[in-house]
Amino acid sequence: xxxRKLSLGLAPAxxxxxxxxxxxTSPPSYYEADPSRAGAEVRGAGPLPYSSRYAPAASGxxxxxxxxxxxxxxxxxxxxxxxxxxxxxxxxxxELTAPPEAEVIDAAGRWVTxxxxxxxxxxxxxxxxxxxxxxxxxxxxxxxxxxxxxEHSVWPQDPQFPLALMGGITTLQILPGSANLxxxxxxxLKNVPARSVMDMKFPGAPHSLKMACGENPKRVYGRxxxxxxxxxxxxxxxxxxxIKARAxxxxxxxxxxxxxxxxxxxxxMETLAGVLRGEILIHNHCYRADEMLIMxxxxxxxxxxxxxxxxxxxxYKIADVLAEEGVCGALWADWWGFKMESNDAIEENIALMExxxxxxxxxxxxxxxxxxxxxxxxxxxxxAQRMGLPYDEAxxxxxxxxxxxxxxxxxxxxxxLAPGLMADVVLWxxxxxxxxxxxxxxxIDGTLHYAxxxxxxxxxxxxxxxxxxxxxxxxxR
Amino acid sequence: xxxxxxxLLGLSALLGASAxxxxxxxxxxxxxxxxxxxxxxxxxxxxxxxxxIEAVGTDLALPADATVIDGTGMVLTPGLLAPLSxxxxxxxxxxxxxxDQRLKDVAVGPAFSVRHGVxxxxxxxxxxxxxxxxxxxxGPTPGPGVFAGFGSVLRLDGAPGVVTxxxxxxxxxxxxxxxxxxxxxxxxALQTLLRGFEEAARYSRSSDLARRGLxxxxxxxxxxxxxxxxxxxxxxxxxVHVDRAADIEALLAAxxxxxxxxxxxxxxxxxxxxxxxxxxxxxxVLDPLGNLPESFDRLGARLDNATLLHEAGVTIAFNELxxxxxxxxxxxxxxxxxxxxxxxxxxxxxxxxxxxxxxEEDRLGRIARxxxxxxxxxxxxxxxxxxxxxxxxxxxxxxEPASRQLQLRDRYVExxxxxxxxxxxx
Numbered sequence: 036x037x038x039r040k041l042s043l044g045l046a047p048a049x050x051x052x053x054x055x056x057x058x059x060t061s062p063p064s065y066y067e068a069d070p071s072r073a074g075a076e077v078r079g080a081g082p083l084p085y086s087s088r089y090a091p092a093a094s095g096x097x098x099x100x101x102x103x104x105x106x107x108x109x110x111x112x113x114x115x116x117x118x119x120x121x122x123x124x125x126x127x128x129x130e131l132t133a134p135p136e137a138e139v140i141d142a143a144g145r146w147v148t149x150x151x152x153x154x155x156x157x158x159x160x161x162x163x164x165x166x167x168x169x170x171x172x173x174x175x176x177x178x179x180x181x182x183x184x185x186e187h188s189v190w191p192q193d194p195q196f197p198l199a200l201m202g203g204i205t206t207l208q209i210l211p212g213s214a215n216l217x218x219x220x221x222x223x224l225k226n227v228p229a230r231s232v233m234d235m236k237f238p239g240a241p242h243s244l245k246m247a248c249g250e251n252p253k254r255v256y257g258r259x260x261x262x263x264x265x266x267x268x269x270x271x272x273x274x275x276x277x278i279k280a281r282a283x284x285x286x287x288x289x290x291x292x293x294x295x296x297x298x299x300x301x302x303x304m305e306t307l308a309g310v311l312r313g314e315i316l317i318h319n320h321c322y323r324a325d326e327m328l329i330m331x332x333x334x335x336x337x338x339x340x341x342x343x344x345x346x347x348x349x350x351y352k353i354a355d356v357l358a359e360e361g362v363c364g365a366l367w368a369d370w371w372g373f374k375m376e377s378n379d380a381i382e383e384n385i386a387l388m389e390x391x392x393x394x395x396x397x398x399x400x401x402x403x404x405x406x407x408x409x410x411x412x413x414x415x416x417x418x419a420q421r422m423g424l425p426y427d428e429a430x431x432x433x434x435x436x437x438x439x440x441x442x443x444x445x446x447x448x449x450x451x452l453a454p455g456l457m458a459d460v461v462l463w464x465x466x467x468x469x470x471x472x473x474x475x476x477x478x479i480d481g482t483l484h485y486a487x488x489x490x491x492x493x494x495x496x497x498x499x500x501x502x503x504x505x506x507x508x509x510x511x512r
Numbered sequence: 513x514x515x516x517x518x519x520l521l522g523l524s525a526l527l528g529a530s531a532x533x534x535x536x537x538x539x540x541x542x543x544x545x546x547x548x549x550x551x552x553x554x555x556x557x558x559x560x561x562x563x564x565i566e567a568v569g570t571d572l573a574l575p576a577d578a579t580v581i582d583g584t585g586m587v588l589t590p591g592l593l594a595p596l597s598x599x600x601x602x603x604x605x606x607x608x609x610x611x612d613q614r615l616k617d618v619a620v621g622p623a624f625s626v627r628h629g630v631x632x633x634x635x636x637x638x639x640x641x642x643x644x645x646x647x648x649x650x651g652p653t654p655g656p657g658v659f660a661g662f663g664s665v666l667r668l669d670g671a672p673g674v675v676t677x678x679x680x681x682x683x684x685x686x687x688x689x690x691x692x693x694x695x696x697x698x699x700x701a702l703q704t705l706l707r708g709f710e711e712a713a714r715y716s717r718s719s720d721l722a723r724r725g726l727x728x729x730x731x732x733x734x735x736x737x738x739x740x741x742x743x744x745x746x747x748x749x750x751x752v753h754v755d756r757a758a759d760i761e762a763l764l765a766a767x768x769x770x771x772x773x774x775x776x777x778x779x780x781x782x783x784x785x786x787x788x789x790x791x792x793x794x795x796x797v798l799d800p801l802g803n804l805p806e807s808f809d810r811l812g813a814r815l816d817n818a819t820l821l822h823e824a825g826v827t828i829a830f831n832e833l834x835x836x837x838x839x840x841x842x843x844x845x846x847x848x849x850x851x852x853x854x855x856x857x858x859x860x861x862x863x864x865x866x867x868x869x870x871x872e873e874d875r876l877g878r879i880a881r882x883x884x885x886x887x888x889x890x891x892x893x894x895x896x897x898x899x900x901x902x903x904x905x906x907x908x909x910x911x912e913p914a915s916r917q918l919q920l921r922d923r924y925v926e927x928x929x930x931x932x933x934x935x936x937x938x
Contacts (some may be wrong), residue, residue: 163805194805250606354929372636372836373918374606381917391927403803410843412588413897419527421900421913470846470897476727498805509802510851 038477051198085186087236091224091480096120098133099462102142107149107436107451111429117147119458120479121162127452139194140476146467148432149452150205150459150479153438154365155316155345155398155406158196158210159189159224159232163402173212174219178256178263179276181244182302183219185211194497194503195402200485200494201508202406204460206237208443210345213247213320214255216263216272220306221245221318223443225479227492239443243342244310246273248321248330249376251272268353270329277337316342316444318365322376324352331360343442345398348380354391363394364444368414385434386419389426396442406508408435413468428468457481473509516766534579536561537908540584542889544568545856547590547864548880552856558588560885563908568879582890586902589859589894590877591886595797595866596683596751596777597641599664600630600674601647601833609668621732622708624661625679626652631775632674636835638915640668643839644888644901649677649870650835654685654753658704659694662739663751665870669906680870681775682743684759686754686763702762705752708732709770714738731796736874749773749869751797753807757784775869779821780804781812786824793826795869800848818861819852828857829865846895859897885927 057439097119104115104127116131117124133139153316160172172190174180191211199207204226211218221243225234226315248269257264261414263272290297309315321327321344325421334341344350344362346378348371350357350364357364366388371380388395398407411436419426440450449457465472477485495503505511520570538561544556546568555744559567559578574580603610612629640648651663663675685693686854690701711730715737730737742748754760764785767774776782779796782789789796803815814820821828830844845858853861860877867877885908892899904911 087820164808165806166808175721198803262674291929328763352924352928369840371639372604373834375604378604379920381921383921387921387924402806403801406803407801407847410897411846415841417898420898422925431888470843471850472897473850502811503805504812504814506816506820509818510819511814 038093045241054193061464068387069307073491085184085233087238088231088233089227089229089236089238090234092482094120094122094458094478094483095124096134097458097478097481098137098139099129099147099460100131100139100143102145102147104452105146105148105429105432107432107469108453109284109430109433111427114143114384115147117452117460119460119481122346122458124456124458124460126451126454140462142462144465145475146463146465146472147163147452148203148461148467149436149450150461150462151203151408151435152443152478153199153204153207153399153408154343154396154439154442155400156199156207156402156405157212157400158199158207158209158402158405159193159287160185160211161192161402162180162190162193163195163315173214175212175214175242175255178272179217179303180211180215180219181217181276181306181450183220184222185209185219185245186232186236189222189224189235191229191235192498194496194498194507195291195405196226196228197494197499198402198483198492198494198508200404200417200477201487202408203463203467203477204405205459205461205477205479206440206443206445206449207405208219208243209319210243210245210318213245213251216247216252216275217245217307218245218423220315223445227479227484228328228496237443237445237448239445239448241314241316242309243316243318243443244306246317246330248319248326249323250374251320259326266326270333273333274336277305277311277333277339280304281337284308284311287421301437310339311337313340316340316442318343318345318442320345322348323379324349327353328356331356331362337404338366343394343396343446346400348377348384350393351381351384351387352379354388354393357388358391358393361394362394363438364388365396365398365439365442366415367400368397368411368418382414383422385415386422386424389419389430389434394438394441395434395439397400398439407465409463409472410470414468416468428466431468515669518770528755534908535701535908536575537577537885538572538574538578539581539583539588539887539889540574540588542588544588544879545590546879547856547860548878550880556588558578558879558887559652560887560905560908563671563885565879565881565883565885567881571898572655575664583889586673587890587892587894588879588881589644589887589888589890590879590905592644592838592862593877593907594640594645594648594833594838594841594862595665595829595869596651596832598650598653599636599650599668599837599838600632600634600650601626602835603631603634604832605836613651614653614660616740617656617811619656619733621657621662621736622661622682622743623660623733623735624652624655625662625664626650626661627675627678628795630664630666630675632670632672634670634835635916637668639917640835640838640913641904641906642913642915642918643841644894644904645793645838645841646886646888646904646906647676647876648835648838649680649866651681651683651751654683654689654693656693656934658686658690658701659684659708659740662748665866665872667906669909669911677870677872679748681751682739683751683777684753686752687756687759688807689753690759690827698756698759702759702766705765708740711746711774712737712744716745729907745772747773749775751775751777753777755780755807755813757781757812759809760785761788764792764794768778778815779816780810782813783814783817783820786821786826790820790825793827795865797832797869799827799831800844800851800853815847816851818848822853822857827865827868828853829869830858830861842895843897846897849895855895
């Protein structure tokens with residue numbers, strides 16, 4: 036009560052001051068500031084809602100000098116320089132000259148990589164603390180929920196976002212869980228502090244659609260004595276959905292051709308038809324080799340593309356097929372044996388995908404491992420080297436950067452240190468594949484979002500206030 | 513002498529298996545981390561006879577009958593020890609029929625002992641050895657009650673008699689998991705634990721006659737009372753899962769006058785209680801990567817918990833892990849180093865300290881005369897994830913990297929469209 040009285044007493048004065056300040060500085064309204072709303076639209080249903088309102092802060096020039104630079108595309112520079120300005124990479128090379136106003140950082144002995152990208156995360160949808168009230172990742176009320184969008188569950192104050200940033204994660208895809216055959220749309224985010232998920236959305240990144248094979252959907256629904264309860268029931272469920280989606284798309288095409296009325300809007304169908312048109316990328320949770328091959332058969336039947344199989348603990352058994360079909364594998368380095376379909380996981384999964392020429396990605400699916408995705412990469416590199424494959428850090432970093440960007444449809448924007456691309460950059464204390472190395476600085480679009488050490492820069496979520504000790508994400512001394 | 517590979521190939525051919533043993537083995541030239549008084553030897557020699565370490569030094573005379581392994585350029589450590597795990601008790605975590613580490617609804621509390629359920633043929637043993645892990649404590653997970661039961665020390669060679677240390681620890685749960693098992697309150701979880709020991713004390717004082725007529729006066733059945741009696745009288749350490757600082761403080765206050773040997777498992781907020789833990793000499797088996805505020809018991813979780821505990825003088829060990837994960841021990845130790853724990857303390861937390869917590873400090877966890885010849889030869893710094901175990905030795909027997917996983921790898925190294933057997937040769 037006392038607090039309420041106090042605020043009542045002070046409010047008018049503060050309000051007056053605030054109004055004055057507002058009148059003088061008057062930034063563009065929150066909605067007008069949206070940089071990327073123009074153009075996109077829902078097929079036949081007006082402008083695309085929920086587009087990105089992410090606007091990177093203005094940033095100046097930064098020159099990192101004399102670092103070991105892993106470019107992200109397999110290239111490496113020793114004693115290399117990286118120059119970025121106004122949010123974009125300007126140049127990568129030797130002996131670069133800094134503009135006069137640039138911040139110059141002596142990075143001798145340290146390593147630079149593109150910002151790491153995790154293509155499989157549930158941050159914000161399954162935040163910490165993991166209490167029931169926070170469980171927003173699976174709309175497990177029907178086996179096909181293409182109508183839901185993971186972004187609408189994202190809690191931007193999840194204290195796990197800053198911890199991932201301290202591990203060098205600049206971009207991450209938030210996916211619905213795997214309870215459903217078709218779980219809903221995923222979203223690609225910049226790992227920046229924000230009041231709304233819309234302020235984190237990666238501008239222009241395509242939506243994804245999460246699908247799931249195998250044990251999870253048939254277990255969740257089978258226990259309720261409803262379909263699916265078997266793997267064959269799973270497949271029937273996918274096919275029935277695509278049959279409906281094909282019919283819906285045909286109606287859209289007919290309406291466009293004839294000028295007649297469009298069919299009624301249908302959120303389920305808008306998503307599935309978006310996949311058929313190639314606008315939405317399929318990210319398919321699927322462990323077993325035989326099931327992945329069946330999913331590829333379904334994609335052939337209905338003429339859509341699978342962008343990536345996730346988890347895919349048996350990808351190594353069909354790496355040749357995945358290479359030929361151009362399907363990425365988003366993989367763990369060493370998770371295994373936690374259920375039947377992960378029982379044949381091996382440490383060389385990523386290595387054997389690479390060996391076959393397939394697109395291999397290190398993913399986390401974990402609020403723990405996302406903080407150390409580089410170490411998961413180190414494990415995969417070890418397994419490759421143990422079997423005599425000639426892989427090195429320059430190649431391995433692709434599993435966490437360029438290949439991940441490719442799977443998210445943003446490889447022309449980030450994932451490689453190349454002129455013109457987003458200045459998503461990590462400065463590491465040493466070799467990022469060493470267990471002792473730490474991200475020292477992380478820039479997103481050229482803005483410094485994390486700097487380790489005393490007097491450093493680190494985001495703090497609302498949740499963190501008064502209940503997060505120093506040392507949560509890095510040693511306090 | 514030069515021929516590590518030749519030697520091993522020769523032995524493998526001789527034995528027709530990937531495991532090899534010889535009566536006398538000398539490993540020379542490696543960097544030897546002894547975890548003992550000798551510290552680290554730059555180019556040490558370790559002499560193994562009949563499964564036991566006979567000598568450790570730099571200028572040892574090699575017996576004529578010694579099989580010599582050149583470890584030059586490599587690193588030798590004691591076998592890694594997983595302080596608390598479910599190896600041997602769980603084959604596939606999500607398949608309940610392969611899980612023998614917990615009781616669902618049987619009314620057995622502290623008397624539950626996992627030692628009769630250990631499967632020495634488990635494929636997890638080979639995976640653990642390939643990762644440099646030689647021993648593990650297989651412990652129960654809290655089931656329906658606050659007391660989970662006894663855990664036992666295993667030798668991971670898969671030979672008969674793998675349970676080398678039966679019933680070495682008693683496991684219990686407080687905090688949120690304890691509350692779930694005690695009617696819904698953290699307060700009652702601790703009271704249930706205390707009541708168990710109170711009843712066990714009373715039971716100990718009873719005459720045989722009174723014990724036989726146990727119709728009244730005890731809430732626990734006789735077998736659980738016998739179990740807690742053993743914990744008290746044989747000084748079996750009580751390992752308590754507890755994260756929240758307030759719950760640790762309550763545990764410390766309530767057990768001040770009880771003669772219990774306590775070990776904290778988890779201890780996400782143990783750093784807040786570090787001085788008291790140091791004073792009471794209570795070790796913490798912690799997860800040095802457990803920095804997420806995943807529950808309200810862990811809001812104070814931080815990445816440098818291990819550092820703060822160590823600096824306060826608390827003994828630390830890493831880490832409770834599932835049987836599938838025990839090969840990750842060195843990742844936990846490596847990250848602890850990155851957060852400020854001295855390197856040798858971090859290595860001790862996965863070797864010497866677990867041995868001590870199991871009551872095996874005179875036999876396991878060091879490279880020293882008289883210790884079991886449990887050794888790992890690493891290609892480099894064992895805490896670096898880019899290093900791997902060249903081989904793992906358990907009581908003098910060398911295990912080359914070999915597991916079901918590596919067999920799967922080798923089957924699919926080249927793309928395979930046909931898995932049918934080749935046509936028989938004419």
